[in-house]
Amino acid sequence: MTLGTAELIRNANRAGLAVPAFNIPYLPMMRPVIQAVIDEDTFALIEIARLEWVKFAAEGPAAVAAEFAKWQRPEYVRLHLDHVPVVDEDDLAVDYLPIIREAIGLGYQSVMVDGSRLDLEGNIRATREVVELAHAAGIPCEAELGAVLGHEAGPPPPYQDLFASGRGFTKIEEASRFVQETDCDWLSVAVGNVHGAVSGALKDQPKVAARLDIGHLQRLRDATRIPLVLHGGSGVQRSYLLEAIRTGLTKINIGTEIRQAYEREMRSSGDPSRAQEACYERTRRLLHDHLGLSATRERVLGRLDGGAQRPSG
Numbered sequence: 001m002t003l004g005t006a007e008l009i010r011n012a013n014r015a016g017l018a019v020p021a022f023n024i025p026y027l028p029m030m031r032p033v034i035q036a037v038i039d040e041d042t043f044a045l046i047e048i049a050r051l052e053w054v055k056f057a058a059e060g061p062a063a064v065a066a067e068f069a070k071w072q073r074p075e076y077v078r079l080h081l082d083h084v085p086v087v088d089e090d091d092l093a094v095d096y097l098p099i100i101r102e103a104i105g106l107g108y109q110s111v112m113v114d115g116s117r118l119d120l121e122g123n124i125r126a127t128r129e130v131v132e133l134a135h136a137a138g139i140p141c142e143a144e145l146g147a148v149l150g151h152e153a154g155p156p157p158p159y160q161d162l163f164a165s166g167r168g169f170t171k172i173e174e175a176s177r178f179v180q181e182t183d184c185d186w187l188s189v190a191v192g193n194v195h196g197a198v199s200g201a202l203k204d205q206p207k208v209a210a211r212l213d214i215g216h217l218q219r220l221r222d223a224t225r226i227p228l229v230l231h232g233g234s235g236v237q238r239s240y241l242l243e244a245i246r247t248g249l250t251k252i253n254i255g256t257e258i259r260q261a262y263e264r265e266m267r268s269s270g271d272p273s274r275a276q277e278a279c280y281e282r283t284r285r286l287l288h289d290h291l292g293l294s295a296t297r298e299r300v301l302g303r304l305d306g307g308a309q310r311p312s313g
């Protein structure tokens with residue numbers, strides 16, 4: 001029997017482990033990323049956001065699903081539809097439902113709707129509609145509440161000011177109401193994390209060494225009782241990341257770091273196989289050194305007793 005992605009994320013959450021989710025803005029990144037996940041014996045999600053086919057070369061949900069199908073191993077990786085925004089990073093309305101329906105039809109194993117640029121009521125309405133679609137197909141739905149900045153064009157606000165003021169952080173009261181009313185399965189929160197830039201020359205810049213407000217994360221966890229998601233996982237300082245995982249942060253999105261490793265090698269050598277190799281090495285290093293998730297797969301699959309995984313009796 002194959003467990004669904006919802007159960008696997010729940011297993012990881014109970015075991016105090018994280019599930020990394022790797023973004024694939026270029027189709028040739030698929031194979032090395034999946035190989036790195038297999039070689040580190042980790043469980044991970046492979047994901048694609050709308051902006052990766054609008055602003056990068058991922059082509060679209062169908063092309064990504066076809067590439068995934070070539071290399072997939074359900075015991076190691078599952079396919080997730082990342083950010084489909086209701087209003088996008090350039091402030092334009094997106095016809096989001098057909099995209100989500102298409103992905104569900106293509107066999108994506110979980111989806112996300114991002115209504116975080118709407119007001120609370122609008123976000124709840126849009127999310128609830130997508131949750132119903134996803135649940136009818138038997139798959140989980142991720143949503144976002146709060147402002148994870150960084151995808152917008154133009155220079156980002158100074159990070160230290162942003163962190164100190166808590167501006168854009170997911171509000172505790174709102175999170176509790178949002179989860180109750182939408183029935184979403186996972187919630188992407190803003191607790192100091194920022195997306196990597198995707199526009200102009202900024203997209204090649206190293207990310208700020210972001211911090212996370214662990215106390216705020218704990219309060220969000222207590223208020224929602226569902227697995228929380230960190231977007232902008234690249235560049236978050238390691239000590240914060242590890243503490244956040246212990247606090248109930250379960251899905252960690254990683255895009256910028258592996259994208260830049262691939263792009264740098266493409267620019268310097270122009271050789272796709274060397275770029276794939278760079279992407280493979282970076283993904284392994286992230287899993288092994290940065291996240292410490294090597295050889296954790298069996299615990300996510302629920303096959304080894306990780307301590308508090310299963311209630312006794």
Ligand SMILES: [Zn+2]
Pocket residue numbers: 083148195231232253
């Ligand atoms: Zn994101």
